[in-house]
Amino acid sequence: MTTQARKTARxxxxxxxxxxxxxxxxxxxxxxxYQWPAPCVLCRRPTPLRSHDGEAAHKVCAEQWITAHxxxxxxxxxxxxxxxxxxxxxxxx
Numbered sequence: 362m363t364t365q366a367r368k369t370a371r372x373x374x375x376x377x378x379x380x381x382x383x384x385x386x387x388x389x390x391x392x393x394x395y396q397w398p399a400p401c402v403l404c405r406r407p408t409p410l411r412s413h414d415g416e417a418a419h420k421v422c423a424e425q426w427i428t429a430h431x432x433x434x435x436x437x438x439x440x441x442x443x444x445x446x447x448x449x450x451x452x453x454x
Contacts, residue, residue: 377413378444380435383428387420388442412440 373393381387389410398407399417403426408419416439423440434440 373411373413373415376443377438378442380427380438380441381424383431385424387424387427387440388445389420391443414439 401408401419402416403422427434
């Protein structure tokens with residue numbers, strides 16, 4: 362893993378949330394999930410997406426992996442959604 366990839370993985374890890382339920386969708390909206398294409402760790406086809414651990418993975422491949430390996434997904438937190446941020450209430454006078 363390159364220095365830039367490690368830095369991005371650390372930054373993405375700050376936004377890591379929970380493993381979604383089997384069949385649920387991952388929320389990878391943060392811009393740091395997108396980088397130069399690299400082979401997906403699950404299907405080996407090119408993808409610009411990165412997991413919170415910096416692994417290149419298609420979102421669909423990661424969701425299918427979670428469904429097929431739910432116990433391991435919960436134990437390792439390999440593929441997780443972005444943490445939900447709480448909205449600040451309007452503070453108008």
